[in-house]
Amino acid sequence: MPGEIRIQGVAKTFVGPHGDVQALDPLELTIPQGQFLCIVGPSGCGKTTLLRIIAGLETPTAGAVDFTIAHEGQPLRSVVFQEQGIFPWMTVLQNTAFGLKVRGVARGVREAQANAYLDMLGLTQFADAYPRQLSGGMRQRVNIARAFANDPAILLMDEPLASLDEQTKLLVQDDLLRLWEGTHKTVVYITHSLDEAIVLGDRVMVMTNRPGKIKSLVDIDLPRPRNVLDMHSNTTFFDIRSRIWTALREEVLTLRQREIHNDSVTV
């Protein structure tokens, strides 16, 4: 199946002026095609490094990431960056169609495809606006639309909603799930928020402190399609949440101890 990700012994060491920093311990993980995997972990645990390696923006020191190649013509992966990743000089429509333009898709076709996603996210009336004229929530919707419009087998997202307020976050999560459900795209989603990880994910991976490795993998047995807005009153949600928190809590406390003893280096 296109879109399966096999992480095989991937490790990363950053060489710095104050000595080498082991960011990731050798890590083994297979993410099946169509799975929505959320990664949580304490600050500096290497989750962003892992995502960047999967995205091909960083080379691992050891190991490799293997993908089942998508069918002819389909791009392998698109990344949803944080808010600043939107191009301020392009209109909303041009931003959304960027991936398609780079792939040489004709203007009419790519604009139609981009417009379809803008429509699904309620952004049609802003198609010709510049990003600075939009709210943070809308800018992130553009970011998401841009990744989806490119129609990749895999979507990689690094805390895309971190800068949004709680209510807006819920609304954009809801939009994201609506867009994703039924597409069979594999998603790797990094977040600081446990709630977000559970609401969105099929599986949550908890990482340890640096050097990052897998602390635990938790399947989220909540039915789909999910309603983000009602999720927080679901009892299963809280069971899962406390299970994951137990794992994460340990790591967070260790991190605090380390910081007190001042052997923390920010990468």
Added chain:
Amino acid sequence: MSAHQRDRIMVVVSPLVVLILWEFCSRTNIVDRRILAPPTVIAATIWQLIQTGGLINTAGITLARFFVGFFLGLIPGTLIGLAMGVSPWTRSIVQPLVAAFYPLPRIALFPIILILVGLNETSNVILISLGPFFTMIITTMAAVLNVEPIYKEVANSFGARPRDMYFDVMFPAALPVIMGGVKLSVGLALLNTVAVEFLVADNGIGHLIWNSWTTLSISQSVAGLVTAGIIGSALFTIAGQIEKRVVPWVPDNR
């Protein structure tokens, strides 16, 4: 009163107050009116120069000189700056040369230019071009080097080819700062246009100012100065309008 309203009102009020004070001081001889004629007299002189003295023609010569020199510096300066921004090799080769020439007073290079190309219109526009040339090299290079790394990452993550990277990402991302350099260049080129006309030209506004001064026609000299000021603010206004068109995504009053 909003900041915008304030700006719009003061653009008229602020110079007007200075003009009224000037008129008052001159009329009452607080400053010697033979040296600094009142604005109304200067306005009359300007009107007279337009009708009989060919002031429009003189201003046209200055403008032509300005534009030739401006673009002569702007275009290669921008291209070299872009090359230095994207290519570390070009940067390390050209940087020492720029560092050696940039801090020199441009006017001090004039004798060398005269030796190289002779005393003619070419030497004039070359001198005028030096300000825009160095300014554009430095600002364009800085603009390209300071493009947010995340834009390059986004482009790379979508598999952008070098062509997309340069034309769709790096250039537009650098353009707001480049436009800042263009506006700086307008001022520098105008400065050197007038300077070069002081020095060697036998026409143009700078020549009018200097020549009137040496023949003690002070009001005519000041009239030339005022004309230069009007040309300057017109050029700045035009540059501002062009900037708005070229980088429409940049908020005003940044």
